[in-house]
Amino acid sequence: MIMDNNLLGSFKPKRWFEEIKINQTLDPVYKIATKQQLVMYAGASRDFVPIHYDYQVAQNAGHDQVIIHGALKTAWLSQFVSQWAGVNSFILELEVQYRAIDFPGEKLICNGKVVKKTLGEFYGIVDIEINLEKENGQISVPGKAKLAIPSKEKILE
Amino acid sequence: MSKNLHSTVITDDIKSFLNAESEPVYYQIERQAIYNFSNATGDENSLYNDEIFARSSIYGTLIVPPLFIRSLRPMKYDPLFPEPFSHILDAGSKFFFIHPIRLGDTICVVKKLVDIFEKDGKMGKMLFRKTEITFKNQFGQVAAKEFNTIITYGYGEKDPGIDDHG
Numbered sequence: 662m663i664m665d666n667n668l669l670g671s672f673k674p675k676r677w678f679e680e681i682k683i684n685q686t687l688d689p690v691y692k693i694a695t696k697q698q699l700v701m702y703a704g705a706s707r708d709f710v711p712i713h714y715d716y717q718v719a720q721n722a723g724h725d726q727v728i729i730h731g732a733l734k735t736a737w738l739s740q741f742v743s744q745w746a747g748v749n750s751f752i753l754e755l756e757v758q759y760r761a762i763d764f765p766g767e768k769l770i771c772n773g774k775v776v777k778k779t780l781g782e783f784y785g786i787v788d789i790e791i792n793l794e795k796e797n798g799q800i801s802v803p804g805k806a807k808l809a810i811p812s813k814e815k816i817l818e
Numbered sequence: 819m820s821k822n823l824h825s826t827v828i829t830d831d832i833k834s835f836l837n838a839e840s841e842p843v844y845y846q847i848e849r850q851a852i853y854n855f856s857n858a859t860g861d862e863n864s865l866y867n868d869e870i871f872a873r874s875s876i877y878g879t880l881i882v883p884p885l886f887i888r889s890l891r892p893m894k895y896d897p898l899f900p901e902p903f904s905h906i907l908d909a910g911s912k913f914f915f916i917h918p919i920r921l922g923d924t925i926c927v928v929k930k931l932v933d934i935f936e937k938d939g940k941m942g943k944m945l946f947r948k949t950e951i952t953f954k955n956q957f958g959q960v961a962a963k964e965f966n967t968i969i970t971y972g973y974g975e976k977d978p979g980i981d982d983h984g
Contacts, residue, residue, distance in 0.1 A: 672874070672875065692860075701858035702858040704858070705851075705857070705858035705859075705889060706855065706858070709979055710906070710977070710978070710979035710980075711979055712977070712979075715978075718977075722905070722977075731908040732885055736883065739884040740859065740861045744863065748864065748875060749876065751915065751918070753914070753915060754912070754913065754914055755911075755912070755913040755915075756911070756913070757910050757911060758909065759907070759909060
């Protein structure tokens with residue numbers, strides 16, 4: 662994301678780049694989708710593949726119930742890192758793989774760990790390994806996020 | 819009819835779609851669409867939900883959540899991609915966010931088929947399609963890019979909506 666170097670808006674950063682440590686873990690966030698949420702997401706994202714809202718189609722594909730959209734799970738992970746970093750930070754890159762199918766009612770856990778820090782031209786750049794995990798420990802969605810986070814060195818220089 | 823695993827499903831017709839681009843489609847970024855998306859994903863971030871707050875931010879107005887770009891669907895290829903299989907899986911994506919997308923922006927969306935390959939797996943032969951989707955704003959700047967991988971496989975009755983992806 663390309664931004665000016667002199668703007669923080671009206672808000673004090675929730676998190677400064679300099680205060681973040683390698684191997685620091687993000688507090689986990691739990692997510693449980695409802696069937697109603699899948700219908701709302703289908704409408705909001707215009708993803709009308711029926712396996713996400715039509716029980717018969719899901720059953721024909723061998724599932725006991727409708728399945729959660731992969732991109733909804735990614736939206737949760739983007740939300741998870743954005744919330745951790747604060748409104749003065751932003752996501753530069755996000756990468757995900759869909760390894761398992763998840764269902765409404767399942768408790769899913771967003772996890773993250775800081776793996777790299779570099780000082781960019783205007784911001785600090787922080788790489789985070791992220792994943793969405795089932796309660797039994799299976800990783801459903803592994804991924805990576807690269808965030809720009811306000812740096813005292815850059816902004817206050 | 820049995821299918822030979824050693825045969826290829828990548829016909830000349832399919833190969834001809836490599837580097838094919840969809841016709842551009844334009845979307846105006848509307849307030850209610852941003853609210854609906856953040857509500858559907860359970861995202862309470864004030865940058866997407868609170869216009870007064872967002873006006874005081876570095877963006878000067880509401881912006882869209884990162885995954886909102888998934889709602890800005892590209893056009894289907896014309897003619898349609900000659901899909902040989904019946905079932906579809908989304909394998910994953912890599913997103914690049916370059917410029918913020920703000921309320922009122924006009925975003926032009928084009929998809930391009932950048933790679934096609936096949937693999938043999940538990941479900942028989944699978945076709946992988948990697949698509950690059952480019953989101954440009956009204957200033958001609960690339961606001962975001964998505965590289966999405968779709969897998970199709972299996973025969974029989976086609977999954978409803980299989981043509982809406984990839």
